[in-house]
Amino acid sequence: MIKFINYSYIVRLTMEFANLKVLVVDDSKLARLSLIKSVKNVEPATEFFEAENGAIAIEVFKKEKPRVVFLDLTMPVMDGYEALVEIMKIDSDAQVIVVSADIQVVARERVLKLGAKNMCPKPINNEKMQNIFINDLIV
Amino acid sequence: MDDLKFPEILLNSLENGHFVIDENFTVTYWNRWLSINTQITSEEIVGKSLKDFFPKINYKILQRKIRTALRLSTPTFYDSNSNTIFIPIVRNKVTKTALKLMQQQVTISPYIATENTVMVSIYNISELHETKLSLVKEIEKVNELNETLEHNQDIIDKNIMIMKTTPDGTITDTSSLFCEFFGYKKNELIGKKASVLKSGNLPNSLYKELWNTVTHEKSWSGEVENLTSTGNKKWVQSRITPILDDDGVLIEFNAVYQDIENKKLIEELYITDPLTQIYNRRYFDQLMNTISKKQRKADTDFVILIADIDHFKSINDTYGHQVGDEALKDVATTLKGTLRDNDVIARWGGEEFVIMLRNIGLEEAQMIAEKIRANVQTTKVCDNIDITTSIGLTKYILGEDTNLTFKRADNALLKAKASGRNLVLTEL
Amino acid sequence: MNTINFNEDQIDVLKEFMNISVGQATSHVAELLDAFGTMHIPKISIKDMSELNHIIVENIDKDSNYYVMKQLFSGKFGGECIFIISEKSSNNLGSHLFDIEKPLKDDITDAVMELTNIVTSSIISRLTEELNVEVQFFAPTSNFLQAANIVDTDDVNTYSKIIVVSTELEFKDHNISANIFILTKDEAIISLRDLIDKKIEELYS
Numbered sequence: 108m109i110k111f112i113n114y115s116y117i118v119r120l121t122m123e124f125a126n127l128k129v130l131v132v133d134d135s136k137l138a139r140l141s142l143i144k145s146v147k148n149v150e151p152a153t154e155f156f157e158a159e160n161g162a163i164a165i166e167v168f169k170k171e172k173p174r175v176v177f178l179d180l181t182m183p184v185m186d187g188y189e190a191l192v193e194i195m196k197i198d199s200d201a202q203v204i205v206v207s208a209d210i211q212v213v214a215r216e217r218v219l220k221l222g223a224k225n226m227c228p229k230p231i232n233n234e235k236m237q238n239i240f241i242n243d244l245i246v
Numbered sequence: 247m248d249d250l251k252f253p254e255i256l257l258n259s260l261e262n263g264h265f266v267i268d269e270n271f272t273v274t275y276w277n278r279w280l281s282i283n284t285q286i287t288s289e290e291i292v293g294k295s296l297k298d299f300f301p302k303i304n305y306k307i308l309q310r311k312i313r314t315a316l317r318l319s320t321p322t323f324y325d326s327n328s329n330t331i332f333i334p335i336v337r338n339k340v341t342k343t344a345l346k347l348m349q350q351q352v353t354i355s356p357y358i359a360t361e362n363t364v365m366v367s368i369y370n371i372s373e374l375h376e377t378k379l380s381l382v383k384e385i386e387k388v389n390e391l392n393e394t395l396e397h398n399q400d401i402i403d404k405n406i407m408i409m410k411t412t413p414d415g416t417i418t419d420t421s422s423l424f425c426e427f428f429g430y431k432k433n434e435l436i437g438k439k440a441s442v443l444k445s446g447n448l449p450n451s452l453y454k455e456l457w458n459t460v461t462h463e464k465s466w467s468g469e470v471e472n473l474t475s476t477g478n479k480k481w482v483q484s485r486i487t488p489i490l491d492d493d494g495v496l497i498e499f500n501a502v503y504q505d506i507e508n509k510k511l512i513e514e515l516y517i518t519d520p521l522t523q524i525y526n527r528r529y530f531d532q533l534m535n536t537i538s539k540k541q542r543k544a545d546t547d548f549v550i551l552i553a554d555i556d557h558f559k560s561i562n563d564t565y566g567h568q569v570g571d572e573a574l575k576d577v578a579t580t581l582k583g584t585l586r587d588n589d590v591i592a593r594w595g596g597e598e599f600v601i602m603l604r605n606i607g608l609e610e611a612q613m614i615a616e617k618i619r620a621n622v623q624t625t626k627v628c629d630n631i632d633i634t635t636s637i638g639l640t641k642y643i644l645g646e647d648t649n650l651t652f653k654r655a656d657n658a659l660l661k662a663k664a665s666g667r668n669l670v671l672t673e674l
Numbered sequence: 675m676n677t678i679n680f681n682e683d684q685i686d687v688l689k690e691f692m693n694i695s696v697g698q699a700t701s702h703v704a705e706l707l708d709a710f711g712t713m714h715i716p717k718i719s720i721k722d723m724s725e726l727n728h729i730i731v732e733n734i735d736k737d738s739n740y741y742v743m744k745q746l747f748s749g750k751f752g753g754e755c756i757f758i759i760s761e762k763s764s765n766n767l768g769s770h771l772f773d774i775e776k777p778l779k780d781d782i783t784d785a786v787m788e789l790t791n792i793v794t795s796s797i798i799s800r801l802t803e804e805l806n807v808e809v810q811f812f813a814p815t816s817n818f819l820q821a822a823n824i825v826d827t828d829d830v831n832t833y834s835k836i837i838v839v840s841t842e843l844e845f846k847d848h849n850i851s852a853n854i855f856i857l858t859k860d861e862a863i864i865s866l867r868d869l870i871d872k873k874i875e876e877l878y879s
Contacts, residue, residue, distance in 0.1 A: 136683075210698060211705075307788075323814055
C-alpha cells in the first residue's frame, strides 16, 4: 500500500513542476530550519514561508495561501490552538500538521478535532516527514 | 557481557533487600537479606501478593511509582528524608535513639519492561538517619545559642552606647543607644570622623593625653563633653580601647560611653549656691585647698576680695526675706557681670561674697573692686531699693596659708565697714 | 569558568531541547497522575553559578515556603537538579494525587517527590539521550525551606553553570508551577554545547 502511494507521488512530482507553498510556524528559528530541511528532503521544490507566532502565521496564510502549514502549539503572542482555529475559519480545506512538544493524547485529540490533518511529536526527522507526506497530505 | 553464572549467589550476598514485583504486587523474587530480616522465606512469598504480607504499605503510591518506573524506564524513589519504613524491620543494634525500626531508602527500578516487573531495592540508612537526627538536634542547640546571643546583642545595642572607629578615627559602627543619645541616625555617623562629637569646651591637653594613651595600646578612661546632632552638650564617661589583631597591629578603637549628665548635675549642685546660682563656700574652700597644696606659679598670682552687702539686716527687716533674697541674687549677678572670665566668685555665707581675681596686680584688682562697688551702688533691688557693698581685698603671698590671706581680706572689709561702708579697702 | 557562553542559536537549540523534554514530562505527568496538563512555554536560560541566589530570588516569592527537591545524577553529564515548587502548588498537587482535602506533610512530600522524579528524569534522560551518555540517578532529597534558605553555598562552589527551566504545569483547576535548576560542571556544559554545535552544523549544511 505504502509502496503504491509512494510511487504515485513520484509520478505526480514529475508531472507538476509548480512550487509547493509551505508555511512553517514555530517560535524557534532552528526548529523552523530543521523542519524546512526535512521537508526539502521529501519535496525539494518547495517555497517556504516562516512565521514565529500564530498571529503572524494568519497574516502570511491569508496572503500566500500555502498548501501546507506546519504549526507548533506552544508559542508566544498567539499559540497554535488559536492559530489553528483561525486558519480553519479562513480555509476549511487548509492542511495543517501540528508539530509539537506537547505529546499528550488529549492534546492530540484536541487538534484533530479542530481540523488538523495530523499531529507529529517533536523532534521532527526525515522519516516522520516522509510519513506525513505519504499519509496525511494531498499536494 | 556474559550472562552471570550465579546471579542468585550475587543477589543473596548483597547486604540490601531486593525483590521483584509486578504492577499487581505479585512477588517473583525475594533475596536472602529480606528472608533473614523479615522472617518470611522466599518460598513463602514468591507467587503471592505483597499485600498479604505487608498490608500497611500505601499501595496506591507504590503502584504509581511502579508505573512511573516502567513508563519512563527510570528509577523512582521514596523520599529518604522523611521517615520511610517501607517494610517494617526491627533493628538489632542497641541504640540510644528512638529509632526502633530500620530506616530505609527505597528505589524502584524497571526490571523486565515487557513483563511489567520492577525491582524494589531497600537500603538500610538507619545510621545515616540517626546521624542526621543528632545533627538536627545539634543545629537546634546552636540556633538556640545564637538566638540567645542575638538577644544579648540586642540588649547591648539598646542599652549601651558603643562606637567603633578605624585607627584614624573614622566611625565604622555605633549602637542604637549611642545614636539615640546623640540624636543621630546610624548612617549619618558612619564614615564621619569621631571628632564631629567634640564639644570644643575641653582643653586640647585632654585629647592629647587620650590619643597618647590609646596609641600606646592602652585603654583610656575619662569624662568628656560631647555634642549632640542639635548642638546640645552632653557629659559622658568614656572608655576607649584599642583593638589589635593577632600580629599586634591596631585595627580599630572601641569606645563605650556612659551618660553622666546626672552625675555632673549632682556635682554642680554640690558646689553651687542654690539661691544665687554662683559657687558656694565648699567649692571655694576646695579651690583654696588645691592652691595652697600645689603652689603652682600660674595659680598663685591672685587677689582675694570679700564683699559684704551693707545694712543687709535692715533690708530683711524692712522688706522681708524675699526681698533680701532678691538683693542677694541681684548683687551676685552684678558681681559676676563685672568680673573677667577666669575670675571665680562664690557666696561665702549670709550676705558675704568672696572673689578670686587671677593673674592680676594689686592696682588693677583695686580698680575692679571699685568698679564692683560702683556697679552695686547703681543696682536697684526690686526696681526701687538702693543697695551698697563694702569690699576688703588683699593679695595672696606665695607660700602662705590661705587662712592668712582671708584673714587680711576680712580685716580690710571690717575696716571698710567701720569707715562708713560703700567702700573698698586693701590690706597689704 | 565564565568563558563558556552560549550564543543565540545555541540557546535556541537548547530551548527546543528543553521544550521537547518538558513536553514529554508533561505527558508523563498527565498519564501517571491521570490528568491533562496545559503546556506552557518553559523559560530557559543559562547562567553562571554565582548568579544562582539572584536567579532563585527572581523566580520565587521570597516570603513563601518551598518544597525543594535535589536530585544528583552522575556520569559524564553529571550534576544536580533542583526542583523548587511552592507550598501552595505542592498542596494542590498533594490533594490532587491523594484525593483528599488536606493532605499530610509526608503525603505532600511524596507527591512532590513523584513529580520531581518524573520531570527531572524526563528532562535529564532526554538531554543524555541526545548527548549519547548514560547517567545514574540518585535518590532525591526533599526539604521544606524558606525562600531565603534555598541556596546552599556548597552548591555554588561545586558547580559552574545553571540551566534554568521555569515552567508551569497546569492540571485541571490545580495550578502547579515549578522551577527547575540544573546545576552542571564545566565539562558537562561543554559537551552539551559541542552537541548543540553539531546539531546546528547539520541544520545549516
